[in-house]
Amino acid sequence: MNLPNLLEAKKRNNQEVLVKTNAYIVENNLKNLGLNKKYYIKTYGCQMNEHDTENIKAILEDMHFTESTDMENADLILLNTCAIRENAHNKVFGMIGRIKNLKEKKPNIIVGLCGCMAQEEVVVEEILSKHNWLDIVFGTHNIYNLPNILKKAMNNKKIEVEVLSCEGDIIENIPVKRDSKYKAWVNIMYGCDKFCTYCIVPYTRGKQRSRQPEYIINEVKELIKQGYKEVTLLGQNVNAYGKDLNIDYKMENLLEDVAKTNIERIRFVTSHPWDFTDNMIAIIKKYDNIMPYIHLPLQSGSSKILKLMGRRYTKETYLELYRKIKEALPYSSITTDIIVGFPNETEDDFEETLDVVKQCKFDSAYTFIFSPRVGTPAAKMQDNISLEEKNERLQRLNQLINQYSKEANEKYLGKIVPVLIEGYSEKDNNKLMGYTDTMKLVNITGNKDQIGQIVNVKITEIKTWSMDGEIVNETDYVSI
Numbered sequence: 379m380n381l382p383n384l385l386e387a388k389k390r391n392n393q394e395v396l397v398k399t400n401a402y403i404v405e406n407n408l409k410n411l412g413l414n415k416k417y418y419i420k421t422y423g424c425q426m427n428e429h430d431t432e433n434i435k436a437i438l439e440d441m442h443f444t445e446s447t448d449m450e451n452a453d454l455i456l457l458n459t460c461a462i463r464e465n466a467h468n469k470v471f472g473m474i475g476r477i478k479n480l481k482e483k484k485p486n487i488i489v490g491l492c493g494c495m496a497q498e499e500v501v502v503e504e505i506l507s508k509h510n511w512l513d514i515v516f517g518t519h520n521i522y523n524l525p526n527i528l529k530k531a532m533n534n535k536k537i538e539v540e541v542l543s544c545e546g547d548i549i550e551n552i553p554v555k556r557d558s559k560y561k562a563w564v565n566i567m568y569g570c571d572k573f574c575t576y577c578i579v580p581y582t583r584g585k586q587r588s589r590q591p592e593y594i595i596n597e598v599k600e601l602i603k604q605g606y607k608e609v610t611l612l613g614q615n616v617n618a619y620g621k622d623l624n625i626d627y628k629m630e631n632l633l634e635d636v637a638k639t640n641i642e643r644i645r646f647v648t649s650h651p652w653d654f655t656d657n658m659i660a661i662i663k664k665y666d667n668i669m670p671y672i673h674l675p676l677q678s679g680s681s682k683i684l685k686l687m688g689r690r691y692t693k694e695t696y697l698e699l700y701r702k703i704k705e706a707l708p709y710s711s712i713t714t715d716i717i718v719g720f721p722n723e724t725e726d727d728f729e730e731t732l733d734v735v736k737q738c739k740f741d742s743a744y745t746f747i748f749s750p751r752v753g754t755p756a757a758k759m760q761d762n763i764s765l766e767e768k769n770e771r772l773q774r775l776n777q778l779i780n781q782y783s784k785e786a787n788e789k790y791l792g793k794i795v796p797v798l799i800e801g802y803s804e805k806d807n808n809k810l811m812g813y814t815d816t817m818k819l820v821n822i823t824g825n826k827d828q829i830g831q832i833v834n835v836k837i838t839e840i841k842t843w844s845m846d847g848e849i850v851n852e853t854d855y856v857s858i
C-alpha cells in the first residue's frame with residue numbers, strides 16, 4: 379500500500395527527470411486478464427484527465443478488456459477523478475454511492491478510483507474508513523503500472539492503494555486509444571510549479587516536467603500520418619514549457635516546430651499570463667496553422683487579490699498583454715477563467731474584475747466560486763464573505779460574461795469561417811457539428827462524407843452557446 383502524502387507532494391527537487399521508453403510493459407501472464415471482461419470508465423475534470431483516460435483505455439485493451447458505455451454491464455468500473463473544487467469531489471462520492479449498490483448485487487466487479495482525487499490524503503482516508511469495499515485506488519503518477527495494480531486487486535480481496543506522492547519520470551511508451559479520429563490531445567508537459575495559493579494541481583500532478591521536443595514532434599508527425607487534422611498541446615501552464623529542460627528551447631520554439639510539421643490546426647491550453655512572451659505572439663501570428671484562439675485565465679481583476687492568489691501579474695499587466703495579443707491578432711478569440719469570492723475579496727475588488735471583463739469583452743469564460751482545498755495556503759486564509767454574497771457576485775459576473783459572449787458571437791452572423799467537422803450534433807442527429815478556428819461551436823446541415831474535413835461555413839444563426847451554419851464553397855473570409 380502506498381498512501382498519498384501532501385507534504386511530499388509539495389516538495390520540489392532538482393533531481394533530473396528521466397525519459398523512459400520501456401517502463402510500460404504488460405507481462406505475458408497479465409495479457410489475458412481482461413479476456414471476456416468489460417470496462418467502464420467515467421472521467422471528471424480537465425483535458426489532462428480526458429487524455430489520461432485515453433491512455434487508461436489503451437492499457438486495459440492491451441489486457442483484452444473491451445469498453446462498455448453502460449456501467450451496469452461492466453466487470454471493471456473506474457472513476458478518473460478531479461480535485462479542483464468541492465463540487466467535483468462531491469459528484470464522485472455521489473457516484474461511489476451508486477456503484478456500491480451495484481457492487482452489492484455483483485460482488486465480483488472491480489471498482490477503482492484514480493486521477494487527482496486519489497492524490498489527496500483526505501480522500502484516501504475517507505475511502506479507507508468509509509468505502510473500503512473499493513478494490514483499487516491509484517494516482518496520476520501510477521497509470522503506467524495499471525496492469526500490475528489490477529492483478530494484485532484481482533488476486534487479493536483487500537483494497538489496493540498505489541499512490542506515489544513524488545512524481546516519477548516521463549514514461550514515453552504508454553499506449554493511447556484516442557476518442558477522436560480527427561483531433562488529438564498531445565501532452566507537452568506534466569505537473570505545475572506555479573503554486574497559485576488556491577490550487578491543488580501542483581500537489582496532485584507534481585513538479586513541472588516538460589517532454590523532450592523530439593517526442594512531441596514525432597507524435598504530431600505520426601498523427602498526421604494517421605489522418606489527424608488538429609492537435610491540442612496540453613499542459614497546466616504551457617507557456618512555461620521548456621523552462622525545466624537543460625536546453626534553450628521554449629514554448630515559442632515548440633510552437634514553431636509543431637507548425638512546421640504542417641498539421642492543419644494547432645491549439646494549446648492553458649496559457650498563464652505570466653509566461654506569455656512577445657515571441658509567442660509573433661509565432662502565433664506567423665503561422666496560419668496555429669489557431670487564433672487563446673485561453674488566458676484572469677482569475678481576478680483586482681491586483682490585491684491577484685497578489686494573494688500568487689498569480690504574479692497585476693490588473694494592468696494582464697490588460698497590457700490582452701491588448702498586445704488583440705493588436706497582433708485582431709481576429710483571435712480570447713476566453714478566460716475567473717474565481718469569485720476569494721478570501722476577503724471586497725465589493726471593490728470584485729468590481730475590478732467586472733471592469734476587466736468590460737474592457738476585454740471575452741468570447742467566453744468559465745466562472746467559479748472559490749473552493750477551499752485542503753493543504754493549499756488559501757484554504758487557511760480568513761474569509762469574511764458569506765456564500766450568499768459570493769453567489770450573488772457569481773450571478774452578476776455571469777450576466778456580464780453572457781452579454782459579451784453573445785456580442786462576440788453576433789459578429790459572426792453572415793460571415794464565412796473554417797470549421798473542422800467532427801461528427802453528428804449531440805442535440806440534433808440530422809446535423810453535423812464542429813468548431814471554428816476561433817473555437818466556436820457550429821451546427822451545420824451537411825452530409826456524413828464531410829466528417830473529418832475542414833470546410834467553409836456561412837454562419838446563418840446565432841444561439842446562446844452555439845451557432846448554426848451552412849457549408850459554402852466561397853473561400854473569401856470576411857474579417858470579423
Ligand code: SAH
Binds near residue numbers: 576
Ligand atoms: N492551469 C490553469 C488552470 C487549471 S484549473 C491556469 O493556471 O490557469 C482550471 C480553473 O479552475 C482555474 O483557472 C481556476 O479558475 C479554477 N480553480 C482552480 N482552483 C480553484 C479553487 N480552489 N476554487 C475555485 N476555482 C478554482
Ligand code: SF4
Binds near residue numbers: 572
Ligand atoms: Fe493551478 Fe496556478 Fe498551476 Fe494553473 S498555474 S495549475 S491555477 S497552480
Ligand code: F3S
Binds near residue numbers: 424578583
Ligand atoms: Fe482536475 Fe486534476 Fe485537471 S484536479 S482540473 S483533473 S489536473
